[in-house]
Amino acid sequence: MSTDAADPEVASSRKSTPKYRGPIMFRRDRKDGLGTADQNLLDRHEPSDWVHTDPWRVLRIQAEFVEGFGALAEVPRAVAVFGSARTPVEHPEYEAGRAIGAALARSGFAVITGGGPGAMEAVNRGASEAGGYSIGLGIELPFEQSLNDWVDLGINFRYFFARKTMFVKYSQAFVCLPGGFGTLDELFEALTLVQTRKITRFPIILFGTRYWAGLVDWLRDSLGASGKISPGDLNLLHVTDSVEEIVEIVTAAVESGGARDALGTEDQW
Template identity: 70%
Template sequence: MSNPEGLRALEEQRLGPVLRRREQIRPGTTDQRLLDTEGDSQWVHTDPWRVMRIQSEFVEGFGALAELPGAISVFGSARTPVGTPEYEAGVQLGRALADAGFAVITGGGPGVMEAANKGAREAKGISVGLGIELPFEQGINAHVDIGVNFRYFFVRKTMFVKYAQGFVVLPGGLGTLDELFEALTLVQTRKVTRFPIVLFGKDYWSGLVDWLRDTVIAQGKASERDLMLFHVTDDVDEAVAMVSKETGR
């Protein structure tokens, strides 16, 4: 008795854990394609190869940062000019955090990031910069002692959280807001615990805090206790005291 059409033996190709049938079967074998020097080089741009690059970024990041002491990630605008009050606040924060025994982690770029790295280095602390590949990226600033450049934002953001015990967030733009709200979400959902978040600059952050309270919370999109996920201050010593207290230092 013949098999029904749907049960007829299929031509199959097994490539490791991947099964291919019908029109999706590829000619040759994996080894053949690997050893073929005249083959198509487009494979380096495929998603499976990207997975390997993503894996390598995690390995490099973990290897570079695994032996850091307790650290604080400092965020803020790359566009903050040298010599402005915000820049000087970044220097003071970096210096005070290093004096308190923290390594200082930034995005490695100019502006506030450079300022915090500068302060940490001047205080003989560990100054870390986690850069990102961008069309307008200016490279790792000169005050970084340990620097890692990343292709992928999500790998870099993992490093900011994994190797930091808290965040201090100075005035910044979309990238700073992205990092801030990711940290708030991780704390709110308890993906991380005992993770202080300090917003530095009351005038800059007051509008955001008002919007969260008067719109987001007022409309039931968040709860009143979510305002307790962060602190706002204008004082460097207070900011360092806040992160020190919540990290048990």
């Protein structure tokens, strides 16, 4: 019997957080120096490199859409929930995410998150513990991040734009817990799609009135006051601290077939 397994240093050296390139996993020295597919697509500045590589990359992009559509085609009605990957397990926001995931699951909705740690894990965990359908759409990043253990159906994407399409196409609503740039990215993309009527029945809900208050004030007092958005655009958002209200808003919008009427009036601002 080899003594390597009994050596803590050797055992520790064999443990390594994986890095993903799409569905392919790398560990240890195999992951060193790997860029992401998005980096390779967007950051290459060689004069002629794109001529030889980009046409073939289209096939990989096409495959990513095909895989995503195939995996999610039979998913029941679902709600996408976003939030910070940095939320600690002991934080109240983690418990809120867990409660939201469970409440949506008990109301018959699958949950779709980014599949990572923090708030995303909390939502997946809540849905899974409640017996619901817990989905994670991961993304290849320069730093290591794998799908959390509470994901029932997981897909690792190479390209952000393919992943974003899956969130919008297979969700009935977006819920944003406190988060950073990634959460804001999804939030404003959803707002733009609804504002421009690319999608029509889509509640967008911010959970945590205190956290989002500064952003809401800026939207109203800067964008709204200067005419950069229409007054009615503020009604595309609903801000709440109530898990029950999230479920009510989403359910009402789905049952009525319309999102705007379910989101309240300017009085809430």
